[in-house]
Amino acid sequence: MPETIDALVRAQAGLFGPKPMVIDPVDRIGYTELESSTAELAAGLLAAGMTKGSRVGLIMPNGVAWVRLAIAVMRVGAVLVPLSTLLRPGELTGQLRMASVQFLIAVDEFRGHRYPVDRDQLPALRVIWKADEALAFNGTRGATDALAARVRESDPMVVMFTSGSSGPPKGTVHSHRNALCAVRSGLEARCVDAGTRLYLPMPFFWVGGFGAGILSALLAGATLVTEPSPGPASTLDLLQRERVTLFRGWPEQAEALARHAGTADLSALQPGSLEALLPAHLHARPGARASLLGMTESFGPYCGYRADTDMPHSAWGSCGQPFDGMDLRIVDSETGGPLPRGETGEIQIRGPHVMRGICRRSREQVFTADGYYPTGDLGYLDADGFLFHRGRSDDMFKVRGATVYPGEVQRALRSLPGVRAAYVVNVPDDRANQVGAVVVGDGLSVESLRAATRAAISSFKVPTLWRLLGDDEAIPRGATGKVDNTALRTMLRKGVRP
Known part of the structure; x- marks a missing residue:
């Protein structure tokens, strides 16, 4: 079967018929209806001017309607450009220009x-x-079938935007084959199969919602x-009403739900779900389960281990192993030379699951001469091929000449009782860098956190600037949802010193 959205939708409709594919609080759609309705919707979009290769922007909240429009666009070879509902006008203009969007489908307003x-x-x-206008388009499916037959696996399917905590956004271009193969390679690690009823709140404009959710x-x-x-309230209602078996949202969300759960019946949830919502006897020991590692450029996780299974003890704290089809190497950040097992360097990835390119950049600007993508992440491979993540190369900093990896400090903090989330950055002053930590949790004190951290990591890595928060929503984030490190530094300068 060709690796295209059209071929996949047709095949799954034949296999799963009326079984629900997507459910939101007010609507649902089965596999058969998804196939027929998106064929007719695509025909209507074609009659309105869209065609194979058209760039189509989409700004809508999660729901059945988002899925219908996205599938209709991709089935006939148009290129979907999911856009964040958090974008400010200037940011929206920049991304529309970057991706050369020709058709824009948008709601008037969402959450202010x-x-x-x-x-x-x-x-x-x-x-x-307007979204309602586009959803009303309709036509005979002959036009859809004819154009869908011309779509190839190598054709671009989607432009997904990503950015770090600073700098302009990147529009990563993914083909039908690379996106679908990337998602398929991680299904087992995420414990997703035909019997799964998956709750996933992550916005569909992120690869975590689009790839790990819809696809x-x-x-x-x-x-x-x-x-x-x-x-x-709404999430607990959905989890119970729809007998959700797998909860793959944010850890902070799971913690909040657990505090509100009361007598809610969450017995359908299975291992592999975020543990805050599982009974205590199903919790893993700290570090025993893999923290899947991925990025928009790899269309989601490229490294992991079954979420319901402990890794070998020597691999605890790792991200698991690279998925089938992913070629991964560790290189010296300065020279680009390969490093032996056990030495930390930059992670580079290559393979059919990696993006095809980045908007308005040449291949030479994106990939190495031998085809690897430098991820900017730091890590090392152990003797058994398990990958240990050590943070970002652009986040790494020196304190009195010694190297600090924020990811290492964050892991130490997140392992402490009462800590729900932790974010670590350097905070430069007139003399040198200081280690700063913004910690989210209940009943925390700087004194206890500092003492516990000092027992787990070297003293020069222990934060000297602290900010304690009771709610993760106070963490500053950019339009892509990533933490704004510059704003974190501002918070920390007003924080607590030892």
Whole structure:
């Protein structure tokens, strides 16, 4: 079977029929209806001017409607450009220009955000459709079938935006084959199969929602349960009503739900779900389960281990092993030369699952001469091929001449009782760098955190600047959802010193 969205949707409709594919709080759609309705919707979009290769932007909250539009666009070879509902007008204009979006489908407003577009700055933009208007398009499926038959595995399927805590966004271009194969390679590690009823609140405009959510469910024949605005009451209702078996949201969200659960019946949840919602006897020992490692450029995780299974003891604290099809090497950050097992350097990846390129950058600007993508992540491989992540190369910093990896300090903090989340950055002053930590949790004190951290890591890595928060929502984030390190440093300068 060709690795295209159209071929996949047709095949899964034949296998799973009326079984629900996506459920949101007010709507649901089965595999058969998804196939027929997106064929007719695609035909209507084609009649309105869209065609194979068109760049189509989409700004909508999670739900059945988002999935229908996205599938319709991709089936006929148009290129989907999911756009964040958090974007400010200037950011939206920049991403529309970067991806050369020609057709834009958008809601008027979501959670206080509106999406005005300055068309004078966007020469490629031809049409703006309101979401309800686009969803009403309809046609006979003959046009869809004819164009879908011309879509090839190597054709671009989606442009996913990603960015770090600073710098301009990157539009990563993924083909049908590389995206679908990347998602398929991680299904076992994420414990997703045809019997799964997967709750995933992550926005569909992130690869964590689009790949780990929509495409994972579609490839496995599973049922995806989602919602546009997660909250304890609505989420608990969905988990119970839909008998969700796998919860793969944010750890902080799971912790909050556990505090509100009361008498809620979450007995359908299975191992592999975030542990805060599982009974204590199903919890793993700290470090025993892999922390899947991935990025938008690899279309999600490229390294992991079954989420319901302990790794070998020597691999505890690792990210598991590279998935089949992923070629991974560790190189010296300065020279680019390969490093032996056990030595920390930059992680580089290569293989058919990696993105095809980045918008407005040449291949030479993105990949090494022998085809590896430098991820900017630091880590090492042990003798058995397990990958240990040590943070970002651009986050690594020196304290009195010694190297500090923020990821290592964060892991030490997150292992402490009462800590739900921890974020570590350097905070430079006139003399040198200081280690700063913003910690989210209950009943915490700087004194206890500092003492416990000092017992776990070298003294020069122990934070000297602290900010304690009771709610993860206070963590500053950019439009892509990533933590804003510059804003963290500002918070820490006003924080607590020992």
